[in-house]
Amino acid sequence: MSAQILDGKATAARIKADLAERVAALKERGITPGLGTVLVGDDPGSQIYVAGKHRDCAEVGIASIRRDMPDNATQAEVEEVIDELNASPECTGYIVQLPLPRHLDTQALLERMDPAKDADGLHPVNLGRLVHMVDAPLPCTPHGIVLLLQEYGVPTKGAEVVVVGRGITVGRSLGLLLTRRSENATVTLCHTGTQDLAAHTRRADIVVAAAGVPHLITGDMVKPGAAVLDVGVSRVEGKIAGDVAPDVAEVAGFLTPNPGGVGPMTRALLLANVVEAAERQAAARG
Numbered sequence: 001m002s003a004q005i006l007d008g009k010a011t012a013a014r015i016k017a018d019l020a021e022r023v024a025a026l027k028e029r030g031i032t033p034g035l036g037t038v039l040v041g042d043d044p045g046s047q048i049y050v051a052g053k054h055r056d057c058a059e060v061g062i063a064s065i066r067r068d069m070p071d072n073a074t075q076a077e078v079e080e081v082i083d084e085l086n087a088s089p090e091c092t093g094y095i096v097q098l099p100l101p102r103h104l105d106t107q108a109l110l111e112r113m114d115p116a117k118d119a120d121g122l123h124p125v126n127l128g129r130l131v132h133m134v135d136a137p138l139p140c141t142p143h144g145i146v147l148l149l150q151e152y153g154v155p156t157k158g159a160e161v162v163v164v165g166r167g168i169t170v171g172r173s174l175g176l177l178l179t180r181r182s183e184n185a186t187v188t189l190c191h192t193g194t195q196d197l198a199a200h201t202r203r204a205d206i207v208v209a210a211a212g213v214p215h216l217i218t219g220d221m222v223k224p225g226a227a228v229l230d231v232g233v234s235r236v237e238g239k240i241a242g243d244v245a246p247d248v249a250e251v252a253g254f255l256t257p258n259p260g261g262v263g264p265m266t267r268a269l270l271l272a273n274v275v276e277a278a279e280r281q282a283a284a285r286g
C-alpha cells in the first residue's frame, strides 16, 4: 500500500487563483492590498520563505513591502520598523519572520504589532480571540493543515489527532483550531517531555509532525491508514529533511510531501489573511 498524497502545492494554487480574483475586485474599488515582511538576519531558510511570500504576492496582485534588516539590528531598530508598518496606509498586513536572532525579544515585538495588521494571526490578541472562538486572522500553517485535510476528505470530527511540537506557529495553535466545534477532533499535543511518543502516534488517525527533528516519525509509529502531515523542515547537507521518514508512505493512508505539502499552504493562507483584512477595511469604508 502507498499513501495518497496530500498535494499542498496544487491546493495552494487553487486558493491563490481565488485570491487573485478577490484582489482584482478590490483594485476595481481603488484598494490594493499590501503585505509587509520584516526579516532580520541571514538565516537561509527565512530568506527562502520570505522570497517565496513576495513571489506569491506578485502572482495574485498584492503589493510587496520588504523590510530586511541586518543580523545585528537592535530591538529599538526593529521596533521602529514595526511602528512604521503599523502607520503605513499601503500596508494592509505584515509579518515578522521567525525565528528572530536570539538577542531580540520576540514576544515584545509581536505585541507591538497592530493586531488589525497581524497577517500571521500570532499576535496575543488574535490568539486570544482564537481561544475564545471569536473571529480573527488564523495562524497560517494550522489553517493550511485544516484546509488540506478538508480538501482530501480526511475527517476530523471525532478523530484522534496527535500533534508533535508545541511551538506557537504550528502545534499549540493547531490544537486550538482542531478542537473548535467545526473540526471537533480530540487533540493530544506531544513535545520533548512526552514519555512514549510512539504509544501516542500509533493510536492517532491523524499525525502532524512539527518538531523539526529529521525523520522523527517512522513507519512503525503510525497506524495503518492514518493521515500524516509533515511540517518539520531541517536542512541536511543542503537538502530538505522533514520530520517524517520515507517508510511512513508504506503505512499511512494520506501523506503530505515535503517540500510541496504544508509549506505552500502556509504561504497561501498568509495571502488569504491579507486579502481578508483588505476586504474588512473596504467594508468599513462603505
Ligand SMILES: Nc1nc2c(c(=O)[nH]1)N[C@@H](CN(C=O)c1ccc(C(=O)N[C@@H](CCC(=O)O)C(=O)O)cc1)CN2
Pocket (backbone or CB within 6 Å): 048, 049, 052, 095, 096, 097, 098, 099, 120, 140, 141, 169, 240, 258, 259, 260, 261, 262, 263, 264, 266, 267
Ligand atoms: N512569521 C512566521 N514565521 C515563520 C512561520 C510563519 O508561519 N510565520 N512558519 C515557518 C516558516 N514558514 C513561514 O514563514 C514557511 C515554511 C515553509 C514554506 C515553504 O513554502 N516551503 C516549501 C519549500 C521551500 C524550500 O525550503 O525550498 C515547501 O514546503 O514546499 C513557506 C513558509 C517558520 N517561521
